[in-house]
Amino acid sequence: MTEAAHLTTTRESYDSIAAVYAERVVPPAELDPVSRAMLAAFAELVRGAGGRPVADVGCGPGRVTAHLTALGLSAFGVDLSPNMVRLASEAYPELRFREASMDALDVPDNALGGMLAWYSTHHTPPELLPAVFAEFHRTLGPGGFLLWGDYTGDTHLRPTHAFGQPVSYESYHLPLDRTIELLRQAGFLVTTRVEQEPNERVHRTHGCLLAHKADTF
Numbered sequence: 158m159t160e161a162a163h164l165t166t167t168r169e170s171y172d173s174i175a176a177v178y179a180e181r182v183v184p185p186a187e188l189d190p191v192s193r194a195m196l197a198a199f200a201e202l203v204r205g206a207g208g209r210p211v212a213d214v215g216c217g218p219g220r221v222t223a224h225l226t227a228l229g230l231s232a233f234g235v236d237l238s239p240n241m242v243r244l245a246s247e248a249y250p251e252l253r254f255r256e257a258s259m260d261a262l263d264v265p266d267n268a269l270g271g272m273l274a275w276y277s278t279h280h281t282p283p284e285l286l287p288a289v290f291a292e293f294h295r296t297l298g299p300g301g302f303l304l305w306g307d308y309t310g311d312t313h314l315r316p317t318h319a320f321g322q323p324v325s326y327e328s329y330h331l332p333l334d335r336t337i338e339l340l341r342q343a344g345f346l347v348t349t350r351v352e353q354e355p356n357e358r359v360h361r362t363h364g365c366l367l368a369h370k371a372d373t374f
C-alpha cells in the first residue's frame with residue numbers, strides 16, 4: 158500500500174535534522190514549569206492507575222521518554238524517523254525505542270496505561286487526525302491517560318528549512334477547541350486544558366490537554 162505523502166516528507170525531514178534537533182532542543186528539565194507540571198501530573202495519574210506501559214509517540218531523540226522513566230513510568234518511545242530512533246537508542250540504551258507511525262502502532266488493543274503525544278501530531282494533516290486519535294484510543298486500556306502537547310493556532314506552515322537543513326514537512330496548528338473536539342469524537346474524556354501565550358522559550362501559542370479513555374469503553 159502506498160504511504161501517505163505527509164509520512165514520507167515528515168520521516169525524510171526528521172531524518173535529516175535529527176542530529177541538530179537532538180543537540181539544540183531543550184531537555185525536559187529545562188521545559189517551562191507548566192509543561193513539566195503537566196508531565197508530572199500525567200505520570201502520577203498513570204502510576205496511580207497501576208503503572209501500565211506508556212508510549213511516547215513521536216519521541217524524537219527520547220529525552221521526554223527518559224524523563225517519564227525518571228518519573229517512575231514504564232515508558233517506551235515510537236518515532237517515524239529511523240535516525241531519531243537510532244539517536245534515542247544510543248542515548249538511552251536501557252530504554253526501548255521503535256520505528257512506527259502513530260496511526261499504526263504495533264501495540265495490542267487496551268495494552269497501555271498512558272500515551273504521550275508531545276509536539277508530535279502537528280505534522281499530521283487535520284483530516285487525518287481522527288485516525289491518529291482512534292489509534293491512541295485503541296491501544297490505551299480502560300481508564301488509560303493521554304497527555305497531548307503542541308502548538309495551537311489556526312495556521313498551515315510550509316517551512317523550507319529547519320535547523321539550517323532543507324525540510325519538506327508541513328505543520329498544522331489547530332485551535333485548542335478543535336483538538337478537544339477531535340479527541341472527544343475519538344472517545345476521550347478531556348479533563349484538563351492549558352494554553353500558554355508565546356514566551357521567551359516558545360515563540361508560538363502552545364497548549365496541553367489531559368484526557369482519558371472512559372472505564373466503560
Ligand SMILES: C[S@@+](CC[C@H](N)C(=O)[O-])C[C@H]1O[C@@H](n2cnc3c(N)ncnc32)[C@H](O)[C@@H]1O
Nearest residue numbers: 171215216217236237238241258259275276277
Ligand atoms: C517536534 S519533534 C518532537 C520530539 C519529541 N516529542 C520532543 O518533544 O522532543 C516531532 C517528532 O514526531 C515525529 N513524528 C511526526 N509524525 C509522526 C508519526 N506519524 N508517527 C510517529 N512519529 C511522528 C517526528 O519524526 C519527530 O521526531
